[in-house]
Structures are given as C-alpha cells and as structure tokens.
Amino acid sequence: MATGEVRYDKGSSEEQLGISEFLNPNNPGFNGVIKERYSDFNVYEIDKSMEVVRLGNQDFPVEQTVDENLGYNSLTETQKSLFSEVQFARVKLFNSDPENNEDIEIDVTDLDKESRKEIHQILKGFPQVDSNTLEKDGKKFIAAKAKAAVLKSNKKQWPRERPKYLHFTLYKENMETYEAISLLANKCRTDEKHFGFAGTKDRRGRTTQKVSVSMVSAKQILGAARVMHKLQVGNFSYQKNELRLGDLGGNKFELGLRNVGIEEKDLKPVLDYFSETGFLNYFGTQRFGTMGVPTHLIGIKMISSNFSEAIDLILKPRDFENNFPLKEARRVWAESGDAQKALEILRKGRKDRTIEGKLFYGLSKRHKNDQVGALEEIPRQQRLLYCHAYQSYLWNMVVSKRIRTFGTRVIKGDLVYRRKEEMESEESDKQRPKEDYIEHVEDPDKYTIHDVLIPIPGCKVKFPENEVKDWFDELLAEDDLNLDSFVNSVKTYNLPGDYRNMVIKPWDVSWNIVGHDDPTEDLIKSDREVMEKSPEESANSENGTKTHKYRALVLNMSLPSSCYATMALREILRVETDKNSMIRLNNYKKDNPDEIPDITRDDLKRGGADALTEEQPIIKLLKVE
DSSP, X not given: XXXXXXXXXXXXXXXXXXXXXXXXXXXXXOOOBSSSSGGGEEEEEEOTTSOBOOOOOOOOOOOOOOOTTOOGGGSOHHHHHHSOHHHHHHHHHHHHSGGGSOOEEEEOTTOOHHHHHHHHHHHHTSTTEEEEEEEETTEEEEEEEETTOBOTTSOBOOOTTSOSEEEEEEEEESOOHHHHHHHHHHHHTOOGGGEEESOOOOSSSEEEEEEEEETOOHHHHHHHHTTOTTEEEEEEEEESSOOOTTOOOEEEEEEEEESOOOOHHHHHHHHHXXXXXXXXXXXXXXXXXXXXXXXXXXXXXXHTTOHHHHHHHHTOOOTTOOOHHHHHHHHHHHHHOOHHHHHHHHHHTTOTTSHHHHHHHHHHXXXXXXXXXXXXXXXXXXXXXXXXXXXXXXXXXXXXXXXXXXTTOXXXXXXXXXXXXXXXHSOOSSOOOGGGGEEEOSOGGGOOGGGOEEEEOOSSOOOOSSHHHHHHHHHHHHTTOOGGGGSOSSGGGOOOOEEEESEEOOEEEEEEEEEESOTTOOOSOOHHHHHTTOOOOOOXXXXXXXXXXXXXXXXXXXXXXXXXXXXXXXXXXXXOXXXXXXXXXXXXXXXXXXXXXXXXXXXXXXXXXGGGGSOOOHHHHHHHO
C-alpha cells in the first residue's frame, strides 16, 4: 500500500506504519494498559560511562575559594621583592568584599615585563580579583579590580577559573524536552541555543536527563526551576565541554502496566524470553505523530521538494483538534490562505510559538513563492523530523518483510559491524566515515540476528547485498522516489542515512506484580520523590494476603539509545500501541472492576484491525492526551 493512502483523520495504525511482526511465537499475549497515566512511565538517561543519571541533590558545585591561611610568607623571595606585605594585605582585604572596596592600582613603571608577570601571578591567587596593566599620566599601573564587574548586559562576569558550561540533571513531568529548555532559557534570560542535551525524552512520562548550558550559574538554573512545578533540577557541576546529541549510553525505564490479566507463573516464560532474545527494534508509533497528518507523509513532500504541499499538510485542519486557537487558525488558512490573519489568532491564544505559529510567521514574512524560506522559521531539527519519519517508515516496512521472509536467520549479504579487533589492526590517524565500520556477511554462521543491521535509507549508507536492497527500491517507487531522492537541492534536506540493529536485547530486566485499590494511585516513585525523600510507594506487592481491586505489572529494563520502550512492551503484551488501540485499552475502569475486560485480547491482536476503525468519543481522546 502506498503511504499516500493513509487516512489523515484517525491517526495511523501500527500496520500502516510497517509495525506488524513479533519475535516470540509462543507468547499468547495478555491484557495490560500502557501509559494510562504519565506517572506510569519513568525514564532515566544512562550517560556514556553507563551510569544512570539521577537528580541527586541541589548543592552548588564547590568552586575555588581564597585560602584564608594564604599569607605573605607563601610568596617566593622574588615575589616579595616586587610586592610589599602592605600591598598584599590590601589586596587580601579587597578580595574579601571587592564590590564595596575601591580598585587598587600598583605602580609598575620601573618594572620590566617579567616582573609585571610575577605581580599578575600573585593577584591570580585571589579568586575575586581580576588584574590588567594600564597606562595613566605617562606611568604604568597594574589595576586590581573585582572579577564580578557589571557588564553592559547587566550580567556579572563569568569567573575566570570556572569552566564555561554548567552541567545539571533535568527532571520533567508530562512535558517535551524542548519545552522544558525553552522555559528555563526564558527564566534565565538566555537563548535556547546555549543549552545542550544528549537526546530528547518522551513527553508523556517522568524523565531524568543530563543538560548543559553555557555561562549560566547553578543558582540561576535552580531559581528558574523552583517556579515551575513540572520541573526539577539538581546534580550541578561545571565542565569544560557542552553536551551534544548522542552523548549517552542508553535509557533506563521504570514502567507501570495497569490492569494486567496474567498470573505470575504464565508471565515468567514471556519475560524470560524477552530478556534473552529481545524485541524487534521498530520505530514506535509516536515517531509518526498521534493526530492529524502522519509526519512521514509530510516528509515525503519535503524529500520530493514539494514544499508547498508539505506546508499544506502541516497546516491541514484536524477533525479532532481540541485547541480552539489552533483549530481556528487552521480553518482560516484552509479557507483563505491568509497567514497573517491565522497568526493573529494564534497570538491572541498565546499559541504563536508552536510549529504552526512559526510557520504562519514565515509565510506572512516571506514572498508567497518562498516556501523554503517560510519553512526555515521552524527549527531545523523539527523540520528534519518529518524527513526522518519517512526514513523510519521505510525501515519498519523492510524489517517486517525481512522477518516474514527469513525469520531470525542471518543471510549472506546482510550488514553487520566489523569486528573490533579488525578495526584496531588498521591504524589510521584520520576519523573514519561510518561506512568503514560496516561490512557484508560472508559466513552467516558467524553471526546472530542481534548482529544484523538494517540501513536507515539515505544517500551515503551501504545497503545489504541481498533482497533487502530491492525491497527499499520497491517501497520508494510506490511514492515516486528513488535512492537519489535523498540528495536534495536544499542542503538541509540532504539525508545521509544511518544503520540500526534489527533486534535489540534489553539488560537489567526485573519485574513484579503489585496490587492497588485506587485506579489513580501512582505505582512507582519518581526521581523527584526520591530526592525529596517522600514516604514509601503505596502500591503493594502481591506477596501479602490482601486482595486488591486492580493488579499491575511494574517492569524495569535498560535499552540502548534511540530504542522505543513501547515497542518492547508491544512484544511482551502482544498488543498494538497506536493511539486508537491505547484508547480502547484505557476503558477498563468503566467495567466491573472485579472482572478483567475481555474485549482487548481479540480486538487488538493482529488480524483485528477492523475493530480499530470505529469512531472514538472525544472524551476518551481527552483522557489519553
């Protein structure tokens, strides 16, 4: 089916996004509600040293301070001959309160360059003191002044001995990473571009990750976070380097699955298989958007250089749009094409900083034929997400066909990473392109399915030397594209491609069944609660004798970066994870709580896709969102 046949109004089903296969043939599946509450989904970033990122505490970093025992006798004999004990005492007093003392000027007219350097070195020992040489009335002076002098911007100078970047842990609840960064930047009166992070985290959840920011203090960040109830910060340190995308080792997940319909004896073999074998590493449904036009369809238009059609798809009216300003602005654009009028509607509703608002701003500012320029008002990473969504769609489709055709066998011509010892034997001072680390399989018996890579299609990647390459060509042809389409006349949309493991095996897997009586009760503690030392979690293990109304599975696991936890849960529960399916699973509290609903098992197994086409009442959509 060509991608263009996907309906825009209901959101895409898993099958439409290429997600159709499972690994475990003996798993019958069971009932369970995924992400009913955002508090059911805790994510902790794992840094490059494989340590789990935590809030820890909110102590400020220990910085260099003046040694109170620093005395004149600590100077060398040469320094003493250049700097008197009275001068030293004056500077020490000045250092204790530089803002309320006058600058000190030391006459160095008769001293040579090396002697002046010695005096600067002495002054360097006082962390609150800065020094510079100046000429006045034909004489030379070294001026000792406060480092915290106020700049034109009314910001204090960054201490010379302090590294440029503040690293801190960011905890957020039910919020996008970009939104959290934007709020902190606004409160700290700095630009979002000065922040760095290793990866974006799920909106619907409680997530903890490392963030860096340039020339902003721990005190400023803590003050900004304290006025936002959805954010918390901690674990401060000053570092020489900023964080960049990809600077992580993975993510640790703590997940609560409600209303589980399985006994522990039946669950154990399912989770044992999952721990030992893993799951298909699909790009999850959230990669493609949950409402309106699927993002990969917009990506097709951008890759095809049909930028006008891409704009129309982004701004297309949505049947289930709940936000009135956005709904009205879309309607105005669809009926009149008046970007300025649509933008004013969003400004009045304080929604002009959304993607739609930025695009309307670009359309109103640029010439009507400059669609490329209008799109550039959307941040580059966000624009590329549309293109990456199409690459992800192709990847999913090919992986599903690969599993249906060959199962989990490794076949000749597959792609794998080269052995580490082979790379180490080839000495090279130059940074290697990614393709140098990839090779084709000659002997399939030397590898397992966990070694096999499927390329994310692009203009620079290697492709398997087998049927898989033909499958990519066929899928692209359905959308009137080919591999050359990934080279775009607009440089931003050049897509080199990448490589992704077909099957992922988790680590640190643990689980237990808990009972609870309140359907809104939190099942797992957040990192904020751990830091603030709240009482013990209220959900009870079923080891006791008390019978509870509801049963939940609490699952812990760690995954490499760029993997979707929902795809791991899909393999365990054997249910669909698209939005409409999640809405159906979310109805269990409307039934008799003493009974486990039986509508989800048959309706949501593969083959029951017809059940997903019925209309969903708007109240249910609001509940999930």
